[in-house]
Amino acid sequence: MSIPTLTPSSALRIHDLRVAYDGTEVLRGTDLELRTGEWLGLIGPNGSGKSTLLRALVGLVRSTGSVELGNGGPPGPTDLSLMPQSPELPPGMTVVEYVLLGRTAHLGWLRQESAADRRVATDVLRRLGLASFAGRPVLQLSGGEAQRVVIARALAQQSPVLLLDEPTSALDVGHQVEVLELVDELRHEDGLTVVAAMHDLGIAARYSDRLALLDRGSLAAVGAPCDVLQEDLVSRVYGHPVRVHELDGHLVVVPAPRAARHTPGSPVSLADRRPTPTPDQEVS
Numbered sequence: 001m002s003i004p005t006l007t008p009s010s011a012l013r014i015h016d017l018r019v020a021y022d023g024t025e026v027l028r029g030t031d032l033e034l035r036t037g038e039w040l041g042l043i044g045p046n047g048s049g050k051s052t053l054l055r056a057l058v059g060l061v062r063s064t065g066s067v068e069l070g071n072g073g074p075p076g077p078t079d080l081s082l083m084p085q086s087p088e089l090p091p092g093m094t095v096v097e098y099v100l101l102g103r104t105a106h107l108g109w110l111r112q113e114s115a116a117d118r119r120v121a122t123d124v125l126r127r128l129g130l131a132s133f134a135g136r137p138v139l140q141l142s143g144g145e146a147q148r149v150v151i152a153r154a155l156a157q158q159s160p161v162l163l164l165d166e167p168t169s170a171l172d173v174g175h176q177v178e179v180l181e182l183v184d185e186l187r188h189e190d191g192l193t194v195v196a197a198m199h200d201l202g203i204a205a206r207y208s209d210r211l212a213l214l215d216r217g218s219l220a221a222v223g224a225p226c227d228v229l230q231e232d233l234v235s236r237v238y239g240h241p242v243r244v245h246e247l248d249g250h251l252v253v254v255p256a257p258r259a260a261r262h263t264p265g266s267p268v269s270l271a272d273r274r275p276t277p278t279p280d281q282e283v284s
């Protein structure tokens, strides 16, 4: 695979990134270049390598290949911020203390948060509608509240590149839109670059400039959502037929029946005519 050219507006260049667990390669030679301010949606079935790719970018798993910032150097501790899929919430910590952990990489040698760090944390909490939760123990939050607090911690890091691993999986539709709109606002206002692994293909298409589709550790397609969300490609990669529709100008992906068992007017198969067995006729 050819090396993508690093343009001056690149936020990140990933070249030949590979990860193996116990000798089995689960991420195979990934090449991607992210433009500054771009939103890249990472999609693919369970186990296709989305989290592994995000974790490799921040050095949480051992990888080979290279990850470079736009200036050609390796990312430092404040350059990439990852919101993990299932973070552990520390017992005994309040919401604001947890969000302040996002400032860790910015702390000076005294390791003390400044008033400016606390301002960032409270501002992020306010923007996510979590101000009233600041003093609550993190372990007492609902799943959706906890997910927003974890996003708040990632945003408090104020990194130019934000990596989100299924950021809205626990959120109701209202909070889903609220969180994604806030991230979108930040990227337009501050030039934030976003990589978000998402299972809802319609939502991914709605917010992403480009989608990267992973299939068993390899990139099957990268491009504009309408080019990647092709019925035959998505059906093949996900192993289930899908239909892609356009609704109010947005793409919607819905599962299709694997094969119609019976439609009115069509011949009924023998299997369909067979009477349902009574309990004593059940075969083991």
Ligand SMILES: Nc1ncnc2c1ncn2[C@@H]1O[C@H](COP(=O)(O)OP(=O)(O)OP(=O)(O)O)[C@@H](O)[C@H]1O
Pocket (backbone or CB within 6 Å): 021, 022, 026, 044, 045, 046, 047, 048, 049, 050, 051, 052, 053, 085
């Ligand atoms: N720590 C680990 N040790 C061994 N194998 C792992 C480990 N973490 C992930 N894997 C394997 O690597 C592959 C990719 O997993 P990964 O979590 O990156 O997939 P994913 O696309 O994020 O999946 P999902 O959509 O289910 O979250 C899977 O086969 C998974 O079982």
